[in-house]
Amino acid sequence: MGEISNAGLQGGFDLTQFHGVFFEEAGENLANMESLLLAIDVESADAEQLNAIFRAAHSIKGGAATFGFADVTELTHELETLLDRLRKAELKLRREMIDALLEAGDVLRAQLARHRGSASDSPDARDLIGRIRALAKGEVPAGGDGRRVLRVRVGPLADAAAADGLAELFRDIPALGTLEALDNGALSADGFREFRVTTASPDGELLELFSFHVAREQIAIEPYAEPAHTDTADGRADAPRSAPESDPGYGFFVDPQTLRAESAAPAAAAPAMQPQQSAPRRPAANKPAAAGSLDSTTLRVSVEKVDQLINLVGELVITQAMLTQRTRDLDPVQFQALLAGVADLERNTRHLQEAVLSIRMIPMAFVFNRFPRMLRDLAAKLGKEIELKTVGEATELDKGLVEKIVDPLTHLVRNSADHGIETPSQRLAAGKPAHGTITLSAAHEGGSIVIEVRDDGAGLKRDRILAKARERGLAVRDDMTNAEVWALIWEPGFSTAEQVSDVSGRGVGMDVVRKNIAALGGTVELDSAEGAGTRVTVRLPLTLAIMDGMSVGVGGETYIVPLASVVESFQLSEGMLLAVGGSGRVVKVRGDYLPVVSLAEFFGVPRDGSGPKDSILLIVEAEGSRVALLVDELLGQQQIVVKNLETNYRRVPGISGATILGDGRVALIADVAALVRRARH
Amino acid sequence: MASILAVDDSASMRQMVMFTLKGAGHQVIEAADGQEAFEKAQAMKVDLVLTDQNMPRMDGITLVKNLRALPAYGRTPILILTTESGDDMKAKGRAAGATGWLVKPFDPHKLIDVIGKVLG
Numbered sequence: 048m049g050e051i052s053n054a055g056l057q058g059g060f061d062l063t064q065f066h067g068v069f070f071e072e073a074g075e076n077l078a079n080m081e082s083l084l085l086a087i088d089v090e091s092a093d094a095e096q097l098n099a100i101f102r103a104a105h106s107i108k109g110g111a112a113t114f115g116f117a118d119v120t121e122l123t124h125e126l127e128t129l130l131d132r133l134r135k136a137e138l139k140l141r142r143e144m145i146d147a148l149l150e151a152g153d154v155l156r157a158q159l160a161r162h163r164g165s166a167s168d169s170p171d172a173r174d175l176i177g178r179i180r181a182l183a184k185g186e187v188p189a190g191g192d193g194r195r196v197l198r199v200r201v202g203p204l205a206d207a208a209a210a211d212g213l214a215e216l217f218r219d220i221p222a223l224g225t226l227e228a229l230d231n232g233a234l235s236a237d238g239f240r241e242f243r244v245t246t247a248s249p250d251g252e253l254l255e256l257f258s259f260h261v262a263r264e265q266i267a268i269e270p271y272a273e274p275a276h277t278d279t280a281d282g283r284a285d286a287p288r289s290a291p292e293s294d295p296g297y298g299f300f301v302d303p304q305t306l307r308a309e310s311a312a313p314a315a316a317a318p319a320m321q322p323q324q325s326a327p328r329r330p331a332a333n334k335p336a337a338a339g340s341l342d343s344t345t346l347r348v349s350v351e352k353v354d355q356l357i358n359l360v361g362e363l364v365i366t367q368a369m370l371t372q373r374t375r376d377l378d379p380v381q382f383q384a385l386l387a388g389v390a391d392l393e394r395n396t397r398h399l400q401e402a403v404l405s406i407r408m409i410p411m412a413f414v415f416n417r418f419p420r421m422l423r424d425l426a427a428k429l430g431k432e433i434e435l436k437t438v439g440e441a442t443e444l445d446k447g448l449v450e451k452i453v454d455p456l457t458h459l460v461r462n463s464a465d466h467g468i469e470t471p472s473q474r475l476a477a478g479k480p481a482h483g484t485i486t487l488s489a490a491h492e493g494g495s496i497v498i499e500v501r502d503d504g505a506g507l508k509r510d511r512i513l514a515k516a517r518e519r520g521l522a523v524r525d526d527m528t529n530a531e532v533w534a535l536i537w538e539p540g541f542s543t544a545e546q547v548s549d550v551s552g553r554g555v556g557m558d559v560v561r562k563n564i565a566a567l568g569g570t571v572e573l574d575s576a577e578g579a580g581t582r583v584t585v586r587l588p589l590t591l592a593i594m595d596g597m598s599v600g601v602g603g604e605t606y607i608v609p610l611a612s613v614v615e616s617f618q619l620s621e622g623m624l625l626a627v628g629g630s631g632r633v634v635k636v637r638g639d640y641l642p643v644v645s646l647a648e649f650f651g652v653p654r655d656g657s658g659p660k661d662s663i664l665l666i667v668e669a670e671g672s673r674v675a676l677l678v679d680e681l682l683g684q685q686q687i688v689v690k691n692l693e694t695n696y697r698r699v700p701g702i703s704g705a706t707i708l709g710d711g712r713v714a715l716i717a718d719v720a721a722l723v724r725r726a727r728h
Numbered sequence: 729m730a731s732i733l734a735v736d737d738s739a740s741m742r743q744m745v746m747f748t749l750k751g752a753g754h755q756v757i758e759a760a761d762g763q764e765a766f767e768k769a770q771a772m773k774v775d776l777v778l779t780d781q782n783m784p785r786m787d788g789i790t791l792v793k794n795l796r797a798l799p800a801y802g803r804t805p806i807l808i809l810t811t812e813s814g815d816d817m818k819a820k821g822r823a824a825g826a827t828g829w830l831v832k833p834f835d836p837h838k839l840i841d842v843i844g845k846v847l848g
Binding site: 062064065068069072099101102105106108109110112113296297298299300301 | 737738739740741743744747780782783784807811818821822826827828829830831832833834835836838842845846
C-alpha cells in the first residue's frame with residue numbers, strides 16, 4: 048500500500064487506524080448514492096436529493112484525500128464537479144448522467160476494494176472520467192457501450208406527422224435505442240422536425256431505416272450537444288480547486304490575537320449558558336433526518352459480539368429452565384419467596400432474550416435495496432421495461448437469514464425479469480402496459496416472515512411444462528391440477544426456457560432455490576396464471592436461533608417438534624389406523640387420509656415395558672403436505688434455543704438441530720419437512 | 729486544555745479530528761451535522777467550534793450564523809474545515825462570522841498548529 052505515504056503516517060499520527068471506519072462509511076455513502084440515483088426523477092430532480100448525492104461524493108472525497116487514495120479522490124472530484132453544477136441548477140439532469148454516476152459508483156467500489164486489499168486491481172477510470180467531465184461541461188458524450196446521442200433533423204416537410212414513422216421505428220425495434228421529439232410534435236417555422244436519438248447503430252444504418260418513412264435527402268444526422276443553460280457553463284467548474292502550493296491551507300478572517308483579547312472580557316461577563324429556545328430555527332432544519340444523521344443514534348458493534356451475547360443469553364435460558372424445573376415440586380407455601388423469584392427470573396429472561404435477539408434483526412430493505420440497480424441493468428440488457436415495487440422493507444429478519452436469502456431471491460427476481468416479463472411489444476400486443484412490474488414484498492405472519500416475488504408477466508405455460516416433464520421422463524398426466532404442474536418446476540434441472548440466456552442461465556436453479564430455502568427451515572411455493580403473471584412465496588422462520596417447540600416423549604427420549612409445523616394433536620383410539628399396502632399405515636382425519644410415521648420406528652428408539660406407547664397422534668405440516676406423527680406422550684411447549692448439529696457433530700437425516708432441556712439433557716429437533724417427504728414418497 | 733465541538737457528517741473524519749485533538753490534550757464533543765452541533769453548543773458552552781461545510785440538515789455556514797446569533801457564541805472562535813477553498817466559500821464564511829478556515833485533506837499537524845494559533 049505504497050500510496051498511503053505522507054498522509055497515512057503523519058509524524059506521530061497514524062491515520063491508518065481510521066481506514067476501517069472510512070471504508071465502511073464510504074461503502075454506505077456509495078450505497079446511499081446509488082439508491083438516491085435510482086430513485087431520482089430525471090424530469091423533476093429534487094434539489095435536496097441532488098444535495099444528498101453531492102454530499103455522499105463529497106464525503107468520500109474528503110476521506111480519500113486524507114488517506115492519499117489518489118484514484119478515489121480524482122474520480123470523486125469529477126463527480127463532485129458534475130453534481131455541484133446539478134444541485135445549483137446550472138445543468139439539467141439527464142439519463143446519461145445517472146448512468147455515468149452509477150458506473151462511477153461501481154468503479155469507486157472497486158477502487159476502494161483494492162485499497163482495502165480485497166481486490167488486486169480496479170478498472171481503468173480514464174474513459175469514465177472523460178465522460179463525466181464532458182457531461183459536467185454540458186456536452187453529450189458517447190456512452191461506454193458505443194451508444195451515441197444524435198440530433199436528427201427531418202425536413203422540410205409539409206406535414207409534421209410525416210416523421211411520426213421514425214418514432215414507430217424505435218418502438219418496434221427496442222434494440223435500436225431511443226428517440227425523443229425535441230419539438231413537441233410540431234414543425235418548425237422552416238418546416239423541420241427535430242429528434243434526439245440515443246443509439247449504437249451507425250449513421251448509415253439509421254439513414255437506411257429512416258428512409259422507409261421520409262426521403263433520404265430530408266434527413267440530417269449530427270452529434271447532439273446540449274444547449275448551454277447559463278453563462279457560467281464556460282468550463283469554470285473545470286478549474287482546479289485545490290489551493291496553490293504557497294497556500295498554507297488555512298486562514299483567518301479575524302486576527303486570532305485580537306480575538307483572544309476581545310473574547311476574554313465578555314466571556315467572563317456572559318451570563319450562564321442556557322438553552323436558547325428563541326434561537327433561529329429554520330423549518331428546513333427540522334426536516335426528517337436525511338441519510339447520515341443516523342450516526343448519532345446508532346452504535347456499530349461487531350457481529351461476533353452480538354452472537355456471543357446471544358449465546359450467553361441462550362445459556363442463561365437453559366439455566367433458568369433448569370431452575371424452574373428443579374423448583375417445580377417445592378412446597379409453594381414454604382418456598383413462596385423463592386418461587387416468586389424464579390417466576391420473575393423466567394419473565395425477565397424471556398424479555399432479555401427477545402431484546403438480545405432483536406439486535407440481530409435487520410430490515411428487509413437491506414435485501415431489497417440491491418434489486419433496483421440489478422433490474423435496471425437487466426432490463427437494459429433484455430430490452431424490456433421493468434418497474435420494481437417493494438412493499439414491507441421495514442420488516443425485520445435475522446441477519447443470518449438475510450445474508451442467506453439474498454441468493455435465492457436474486458435468482459427468483461432474475462427469473463421474473465428474464466422469463467416472466469415480456470418484451471414491450473409482446474406486452475402491448477397482449478393488451479398490457481409496455482412496462483412490466485415486479486413486486487417484492489415482505490411481511491410478518493405469526494412466527495414467520497413471508498417474502499413474495501410477483502410479476503405481471505406471461506405466467507407459466509402449463510402445456511410446455513407438461514411436455515418438458517414428459518421429455519425428462521417424469522410421471523405426468525394431463526389431468527394434473529395446476530398446483531401439481533407448477534410443482535414440477537422445482538424438479539432438479541427442470542427448465543422450459545426456450546432460449547438459454549446469460550441472465551438466468553440454463554434453468555438449473557429452481558431446485559437449488561428450494562433446497563437453500565429448506566435449509567433455512569423455510570418453504571417456497573409458486574402460483575401462476577398464464578398471461579397474468581407468476582407469484583413465488585417464500586416463508587422463513589424469523590430467526591434461526593430460537594423457536595417455540597412442542598416436546599414429545601418417545602420411549603423415554605424427548606424430541607422437539609417445531610410448534611409452527613404442528614396442526615393439531617389427539618389421543619389415538621382403537622381402529623383409527625388403517626393398514627395400506629405393505630407396511631404403510633394411514634389415519635383418516637376430517638375426511639383426509641394422512642400417512643402415519645412412528646417417531647419411535649423412524650429414529651429407532653428402543654422401548655422398555657413401562658409407560659404409554661404410540662398413544663398420541665400429532666398432525667404436522669410442511670411444504671404443503673400433512674402427516675401424522677405417532678408419539679408416546681406430549682410433554683409440553685417451550686421456547687428452545689436451537690443448537691446447530693452440523694457444526695457440533697454432523698448432519699443427521701430427519702434431525703434439524705438440537706437443544707438443551709431444562710434438566711440439562713439434550714433433545715433433538717425433528718426435521719418435519721424431511722419426515723413429511725419421507726412419508727409421502 | 730480547551731473544549732472543542734467537532735462537527736462533521738463523516739464518522740471517520742470526526743474520529744480523526746477527535747483522535748488528533750484528544751492527543752493534544754483537548755476535550756472533544758462530536759456532532760454529526762449543524763443541527764446537532766447547534767443543540768449541543770447551547771447545552772454546553774465550548775471554547776472552539778470546528779465544523780465541516782457540507783452536511784445534511786444544517787450546513788457549516790448556517791451553523792456559524794446561528795451560533796453568532798447566540799450571546800454566548802458572539803466571540804467564540806469558529807473554524808470551517810472544508811474541501812472548498814475558493815474565494816466564494818471564504819466570502820461566505822467571513823460574512824457568516826467565522827474566525828477562519830482550514831482546507832481538507834485533513835492534516836493532523838496543520839490542525840494542531842491552527843488551533844494553537846487560535847487558542848494561544
